[in-house]
Amino acid sequence: MTSKRLFNSNFTFLILGQISSLVGNYTLKFALSMYILEQTGSATLFASLLAAAMVPTILISPFGGILADRADRRMVMVGLDACSGAAVLLAALALPKGHDIAVIAVLLVVLSILAAFESPTVQACVPQMLPEERVLQGNAVVNQVSAIASMVTPFLGSLFYTAFGIQPVFYATVACFFLTALLECLIHLPPVASEHHLGLRAILRDDFAATLRFLRREQPAIVKLLLLAALASFFVAGTVVVGFPYLVRTVLGLSASHYGAAESAMGVAAILGGLLVGLLAQKFRPRHLTAVFLLLGLCLLPAGAAFLAPLSSWSRYLILLAAFCVCQMGCSVFSTYSITLIQARTPAQLMGKVMSCVFTLSMCAQPLGQLIYGALFDRFAACVYLVLIPSGLILCVIGCGSAGFFARLRENQADPVE
Structure with missing residues (x-):
């Protein structure tokens, strides 16, 4: 029987494993x-x-959801983290032999493939480990862990990278992944009901059909929410993931330490966003997501305006930092509450597959945003306000246009859907 406590043994081991995994992963990627x-x-x-x-x-993530619903979720997480550690170890051994950019590219692909299977599994585990009234708080804790990791790892990454180079970061990441796999071995979950007599083709056909039928006919509001989340992901991936390091390091010409400090500050902001959702769990409603969406757009306006005014690099850096910190807080609130809404409307037997749809749609938007914004920032390096300000205005328009949808959206999974 599921404990009524938030930090029961299963959830505690899951969170400790996530801390170890994310610290290693984020430090490496930084x-x-x-x-x-x-x-x-x-x-x-x-x-x-x-x-x-x-x-x-993007291509593999839907299969990750099927695996999460039909396999032993604990063993899936253990195997994936062990494979991640092995992949990083092989990359560390191959890097000194030359073709470093190619080695890094292959490693990023491998880690992303493994994440496609692990992310829906972890998200599907949270409702299984916690009682219904604790799920929102549980999702907030998962987001806070990610935010804490993003706060700590830029400092660790800049410290290790500046002092020792890239190689020690690889080996530290290997240790983190293997420690995560060990912690996940201590988790105990009930087996997932599965029709083992079905063949692989029948399983894939039936599971995809059941998921599509659920999303199209029973809960089309989830699809609309996913599309809005994908739009937010498109702009955030472009401006924050690609734009922010490029602006700090290349446009402003500041050091890796400046970027590391900024990433840590944004991690604190994301933690505050997760804490805000947890504290206001009983008062937060879907209609409040309109204000969060508008906040994401408004954050980009002063960031762009800073490059219109005759300011020093340091002043522009501080304005960028403040704007993106607020943006990060808004992203944390939006993602935590949206995932909880989706989980509340999804039956247990479809949880992994629906969570993989969440992950896949978000992933579809991110590479497109990264490619477009990478080209835009290179093209408008001398006038980056032409990238940031229009992006902020577009987000504000999308937020205003979605206000009616958020106002009609209800939390209870039994409610009729628009």
């Missing part, structure tokens, strides 16, 4: 981003590598 930008100086190449790594993830 160091790799600095390495690629320093070696090439190109936002387009940097964005292209990130985008290319996501393409296999």
Whole structure:
């Protein structure tokens, strides 16, 4: 029987594993981003590598949801983290032999493929581990862990990378992934009901059909919510993931330490966003997501205006930092509450597959945003306000246009759907 406590043993081991995994993963990706930008100086190449790594993830993620609903979720997580550790170890051994950019590209692809299977599994585990009244808080904790990792890892990444180079970061990440696999071995979950007599083709056909029928006929509001989340992901991936490091390192000419400090500050902002959702769990309603969406757009306006005014690099850096911190807080609130809404409307036997749809749609938007914004920032490097300000205005328009949908959206999974 599921404990009424938030931090029961299963959820505690899950969170500890996520901390270890995310600290290693984020530290590695931060160091790799600095390495690629320093070696090439190109936002387009940097964005292209990130985008290319996501393409296999988009194609494979739906199968990750099927695996999460039909296999032992604990063993899936253990196997995937062990494979991630092995992949990073092989990359660390191959990097000194040359073709470093190619090795990094292959590693990013492999890690993204493994994440396509792990992300829906972790998200499907949360409602299974916690009672219904604790699920929103549980999702908030998962987001806070991610935010804490994003706060700590830029400091760790810049420290290790500046002092020792890229190689020690690889080995530290290997240790983190293997520790995660060990912690996940301690999780105990009831077996997932599965029709083992079906063949692989029948399983794929039936599961995809059941998921599509559920989303199209029973809960079309989930599809609308996913599309809005994908739009937000498109702009955030472009401006924050690609634009922010490029603006700090290339346009403003500041050091990796400045970027690391900024990433840590944005991690604090994301933690505050998760805490806000957890504290206001009983008062937060779907209609409040309109204000969150508008906030994402409004954050980009002062960031762009900073490059119109005759300001120093340091002043522009501080304005960018403040704007993107608020943006990060809004993203944390939006994602935590949206996932909880979707979980509340989804039956247990479809949880993994629907969560994989969430992950897939988000992933579809991210590489497109990264590619487009990488090219835009390279093209308008001397006038980046022409990228940031229009992006903010478009987000504000989308937020206003979705106000009616959010106002009609209800939390209870038994409610009729628009």
